[in-house]
Amino acid sequence: MKTIEVSWRNLWRNPTRTNVTIAAVALCISILIIFQSMIIGLIDKAVFTTTNLVVGEVQIHAESYLDDRSLYKYLKNTKKIKSIAKKNNIGLVERSYGYGLISSGTKSAGTQFWGVEPELELKYFDFAKHIDQGGFLNNSSSNKIVLGNKLALSLAAEVGSELVVFVQGADGSLGNELFYVSGILKNVADNIDRSAAIILKDDFNILFSADNMIHEIALNSKGNFTAEEIQNLISAEIKNVEIDTWKQLMPTISLMTEKMSVFMRVLFSSIFTIAAGLGVMNTMIMSTYDRMREFGIIRAIGGTPFRIIKQVSLEAIILTFIASIIGTILGLSVALYFQKFGFDVSGKGNLSFGGVVMDPIWKGSVSVGIVILPLILMFLVSVFSSLYPASIAARINPVEAIHYKK
Amino acid sequence: MNSNQEIVSLKNVVKNYGSGQVAIKALQDIDLKIYKGDFSVMMGPSGCGKSTLLNIIGGLDRVTSGSVIFNGKDFNLLTNKELSLIRRNEIGFVFQNYNLLPVLTAYENAEYVLMLQNIPISQRKEKVMNLFKEMDLEGLENRLPRELSGGQQQRVAIARAVVSNPLLVLADEITANVDSKTAQSLLTLMEKLNKTNNTTFLFSTHDPIVKNFARKVILLKDGLIDKEEQASKNI
Numbered sequence: 001m002k003t004i005e006v007s008w009r010n011l012w013r014n015p016t017r018t019n020v021t022i023a024a025v026a027l028c029i030s031i032l033i034i035f036q037s038m039i040i041g042l043i044d045k046a047v048f049t050t051t052n053l054v055v056g057e058v059q060i061h062a063e064s065y066l067d068d069r070s071l072y073k074y075l076k077n078t079k080k081i082k083s084i085a086k087k088n089n090i091g092l093v094e095r096s097y098g099y100g101l102i103s104s105g106t107k108s109a110g111t112q113f114w115g116v117e118p119e120l121e122l123k124y125f126d127f128a129k130h131i132d133q134g135g136f137l138n139n140s141s142s143n144k145i146v147l148g149n150k151l152a153l154s155l156a157a158e159v160g161s162e163l164v165v166f167v168q169g170a171d172g173s174l175g176n177e178l179f180y181v182s183g184i185l186k187n188v189a190d191n192i193d194r195s196a197a198i199i200l201k202d203d204f205n206i207l208f209s210a211d212n213m214i215h216e217i218a219l220n221s222k223g224n225f226t227a228e229e230i231q232n233l234i235s236a237e238i239k240n241v242e243i244d245t246w247k248q249l250m251p252t253i254s255l256m257t258e259k260m261s262v263f264m265r266v267l268f269s270s271i272f273t274i275a276a277g278l279g280v281m282n283t284m285i286m287s288t289y290d291r292m293r294e295f296g297i298i299r300a301i302g303g304t305p306f307r308i309i310k311q312v313s314l315e316a317i318i319l320t321f322i323a324s325i326i327g328t329i330l331g332l333s334v335a336l337y338f339q340k341f342g343f344d345v346s347g348k349g350n351l352s353f354g355g356v357v358m359d360p361i362w363k364g365s366v367s368v369g370i371v372i373l374p375l376i377l378m379f380l381v382s383v384f385s386s387l388y389p390a391s392i393a394a395r396i397n398p399v400e401a402i403h404y405k406k
Numbered sequence: 407m408n409s410n411q412e413i414v415s416l417k418n419v420v421k422n423y424g425s426g427q428v429a430i431k432a433l434q435d436i437d438l439k440i441y442k443g444d445f446s447v448m449m450g451p452s453g454c455g456k457s458t459l460l461n462i463i464g465g466l467d468r469v470t471s472g473s474v475i476f477n478g479k480d481f482n483l484l485t486n487k488e489l490s491l492i493r494r495n496e497i498g499f500v501f502q503n504y505n506l507l508p509v510l511t512a513y514e515n516a517e518y519v520l521m522l523q524n525i526p527i528s529q530r531k532e533k534v535m536n537l538f539k540e541m542d543l544e545g546l547e548n549r550l551p552r553e554l555s556g557g558q559q560q561r562v563a564i565a566r567a568v569v570s571n572p573l574l575v576l577a578d579e580i581t582a583n584v585d586s587k588t589a590q591s592l593l594t595l596m597e598k599l600n601k602t603n604n605t606t607f608l609f610s611t612h613d614p615i616v617k618n619f620a621r622k623v624i625l626l627k628d629g630l631i632d633k634e635e636q637a638s639k640n641i
């Protein structure tokens with residue numbers, strides 16, 4: 001006869017009570033697993049969207065370019081960077097930026113011009129696929145332009161509209177040109193929606209009288225490397241440039257993802273853990289008072305308080321163990337379903353995070369961590385919540401307990 | 407059977423419940439000695455202090471004043487844990503309502519004290535099975551208490567009390583819930599254990615049948631020992 005066997009039999013003396021408690025604890029565990037999976041899924045999605053949309057995992061700029069976005073602060077030698085990226089199979093795009101004025105009919109707006117290579121943007125980033133009207137550029141899209149949707153709205157521009165562009169070139173000359181709207185982007189990110197005017201890199205060079213001025217290199221391994229790994233790879237060989245991870249470039253989003261993840265997980269873990277703990281404690285207290293006389297007998301025939309604490313705690317642990325198995329199976333099944341099929345929130349409007357518009361299918365993310373945390377919490381809470389009833393049982397006076405009436 | 411080896415010695419034992427004007431004097435100035443091999447019975451009307459005295463001798467309760475010396479150890483000087491160890495190793499208890507542990511089988515109930523004493527499984531099995539044979543409990547090993555009659559349950563309770571060969575077995579109203587025939591057989595069994603193993607028994611009872619088996623009768627009245635006499639059976 002082992003203590004564990006005795007505890008098991010004691011648990012099933014009142015099957016209804018035990019089953020209800022197991023169901024409640026299992027439900028708490030499964031909700032915790034599902035909730036964590038959805039939160040991590042949301043965070044992963046936000047990070048993935050942020051990095052894949054346009055920013056990339058790492059960006060490289062000339063020193064102080066981000067403080068003063070001058071046309072003249074460009075990267076002098078990009079060959080070495082390209083070679084590192086190619087060697088490590090990391091996607092790379094070069095972008096040129098310049099500022100100017102754009103007008104359509106009687107309307108005009110200040111604009112940031114992007115000189116891009118369409119094929120590479122389409123290959124490594126997603127913003128070029130977020131087209132609301134028309135189409136994105138291709139290599140033969142000379143004098144074609146793609147506008148952010150809010151910019152298009154303020155210019156009253158449509159696909160095919162004629163736009164007049166005024167800029168100051170790198171050589172100080174005034175550049176002006178006619179462009180035709182090729183496409184209008186969907187909501188992508190606030191700064192792009194309001195001011196992005198995307199043209200071919202060749203058109204940019206002509207318009208700004210620039211000799212292949214590269215202001216930004218964006219690198220995207222699509223998750224094969226962490227941002228920090230890419231940063232270390234580049235910084236080991238390239239000096240006198242600014243190499244920033246997406247977290248450094250977008251500290252608000254980085255902070256939000258981290259804080260939200262921690263806050264939500266702590267908050268919900270606390271709520272469900274406390275609820276489960278109270279359930280276990282309630283069951284063990286009821287069970288203890290039901291068996292007061294038995295504990296008195298055990299004490300009378302020489303059982304120590306520790307033996308009683310061990311027995312009551314073991315009952316709580318077994319109960320939680322069963323609930324953990326059921327809760328994990330249930331929670332993981334639902335979490336895996338949401339990981340595969342997701343949860344469509346498109347009916348609630350755009351799903352955006354820190355100004356970055358995300359895919360409206362909210363998917364979960366299943367990992368070992370989402371199971372381990374609830375299980376550890378439930379184990380600890382079951383031990384702690386059994387200590388109070390166990391201490392009641394252990395401290396009883398055997399003479400009173402033997403004559404205890406329910 | 408009495409060997410004059412003193413097992414229990416009570417001197418000027420007083421037990422009050424409550425304090426001040428509402429204090430109830432359960433025992434007053436009790437002097438008592440129990441010797442190895444005794445087969446004694448405490449009798450008296452309800453509320454005379456029999457159970458209280460039994461609990462004090464068994465280390466389940468503490469005295470208000472006076473001393474209890476058990477096998478040379480002064481209960482007043484012992485901690486609760488030390489008292490617990492004495493109950494485990496040197497005293498057996500049989501209670502009025504059998505008080506078997508309901509989730510344990512008859513065998514496991516009898517084995518429980520040996521388990522508390524950390525005796526190896528093989529020795530436990532040997533001791534319990536021998537005792538069950540001796541006590542006519544063979545075949546009932548795997549039955550739960552609810553599957554046993556009152557008499558069978560009390561036999562298992564007696565087995566639990568004597569299985570570790572304690573110095574003293576305390577039995578509180580053990581015949582109260584069984585018919586006279588069963589009571590007779592239980593007492594015959596305990597008398598046999600007393601004679602064969604020299605186990606010391608102290609009973610608390612109202613039941614005259616128990617008195618018939620006793621070799622010493624202690625009569626209690628209002629918390630005092632009214633009379634202590636050798637029973638005629640033993641003379």
